[in-house]
Amino acid sequence: MVMRKSVLVLVLSSALSAPCAALAADNAESRGLANVKQFTLDHNRRLVAQAELLDAALADYAGVIAGHSDDYAAAWAAEGARLAKQVAAIRTLWLEASNQYETVEGIVAGIPSTAKYDLILDAGNPGSEAEDVAEYDLKLPDGTVLQRPGNLFHGITEPLFWGMNEADIKLPADLDGDGKITRGEMLFDANLGQGAGQALVHWAKALETDMAAWTPNREDAFTSVVVMTPTVGDYFGEWKESQFITGEIGAFVAQSRLTDVQGIMNGCRKMYSEAISPVVAAGDGDLDARIKAGFEELLTLVDDTHAREASGTKFGVEEADALGNEAQDIADRIVAMILQAAAKSGVNING
Template sequence: MSAITSVSRSKKWLTPIALTAALVVGGCSSNSNGNNASESPAASAQASGQSPDLSKVNTYLVDKATALHTSTSDLQKTANEYYELAKESDFDYAALWSKEQTKVSELVLHAKNIFLTANSSYETMEGIVAGVSDLSHYDVDIDAGNPAGDGAEDVVSFDVKLPDGKTLEKPGNFFYLEELTLWGTNPDWAAQTVKPDLDGNGAVDFGEVLPDANVFKGFTDSFVEMSSSLLSDAQAWKATPEDALTALVVMVPTMEEYFQAWKETRFVSGDQSTSQQFVAVSRLQDIADILSGLQIVYAEMKPTIAATDSAQAEQTEAELTDLVSFVSGLYEQEKSGTKFKPEQADSFGADAQNKATAIAGQITQVAATMGIEIDA
């Protein structure tokens, strides 16, 4: 197979230096309640082993993990049906397209729609999965991990055994594998003998390919197993204040790397882009989805933070809402047809990162006041 470009989805946990910078930028307000950490209700609850009710965070994660597993199971059914049709044609894709054009088009387009649904289900819980140390290995395997290679970091943990008996060793994260297969940006994973007009518009547009049935089925079978494992662990996981605040501090200030990835995709760089990935969904949508999940986490921690510093709780919520609005506004412009330039992406990324770093600093400082350790 041809060389695979670096996946570049990995999350960078904050170093002590970065945390210090976040504290400086954050500029937390003084305790408006006039309480020190030992006197506040939140700190007293923390010291006595009591915790705020974070059951809504647990429920949110399980709901999203269930949705992801449902989507991957649906994708598996589609991959199996497509595989059987290809097998009947002895994996001769020209013959398959000639005999089953309507059915094949329906299956491939349906698979792409399932991918889009699955992607959103995952991104909306990614802030929790990637931000909590007990769950973060799933983010590597599902959405962030790189293929094995010379000097590669954050490599996925799994191999994929294909129906034909071949094994692909640590080939990359599952969304990467599915996207490159269904949109054909890795030519080794798509049929090269057919140029299908899947949507019947009279032209073969970017991303219109027949996926290699062998790799499509192999990737999807393994993806279902991984999503099932995530769901099981999500059901067993119980959120703690340490988990919630760590997820916020780790995941909110990742804006610049996401905007950099967005700049390098077709959504900004157009035909000049050399990126094989992020062709199906704009990174702006991914960022907005991630932040929406983190808003849920913050909303459930806000009463505890407010017990220590009510003014700070309100300020952080307002700034997080502003960050979400900033990203969502850009995404709405993009959906409406605005074509942003690479230099604009850099500027937007810097602005978003500044906002995010300030938020992380505020949360880090209030966590210290509450006696909650950030595991970053």
């Protein structure tokens, strides 16, 4: 009789605990999705604020140039010290705005309803390319309209502010006052800068509006991580080809591309740990643990490589390539496991 009571209690406990466990997982998932959305909105708002400061700084810079009838040489001769400080301030503000976006790019770029903003702000190609085109036109203060000019951060403003495009350099100038003019010391096209600054504000605010309207859901969460995690190899490839490895001036001169990799992959990990892990763990705790371990391995590799670079290590092309391959292998394993979890949970990957 005692044994039968024990068995009955055990059966009843099991029957009751299963719905409770499912409810707990659902609650954790809902909280996690809400946390991811709030995290993204917080950084988006900081992006808007930084973009507005950058826009104001660009307006001031353009004002000095306009005050000398758009004669850059005359402006430099009369107000060189002021212009040098303005260029330095613009670069600092650009870095702060760009890093705010990179912190959430791994989330924004993977969600189908917001992915277009990644192309416009950070990753899209100009209209001359066949795919991944940033679908917008850029209107400048003088009325010129640049059709499908490419993404705003790395396609337009970074090359402009650091003198990477000869066509946009208006005057070579000794910005640091050391008596020499080196690559990147110049006055840039104020008209293009002001138009791009205004566009950054516009599109950052548009992203905020659509992110605020986004209804977090399981399919978007899975899709985001599956889409963005495997891009790590491409970013390592861009790092390998940048001046930080080759020494040649090209794309990504403002800071190491590894800074961007950290932001993007941390965003992927956050989406997984906050919004997806509760779903996976409820059905397969071991699989969840292995996915989390994979993200830790990937971020450790990225963080350690970035720390070595920051401490003065000079990576060769072959070593950079090997690190990129290692990161890609880890990312591919993570995605394979997440796809397995999606299949178990009946989740459709969008896009």
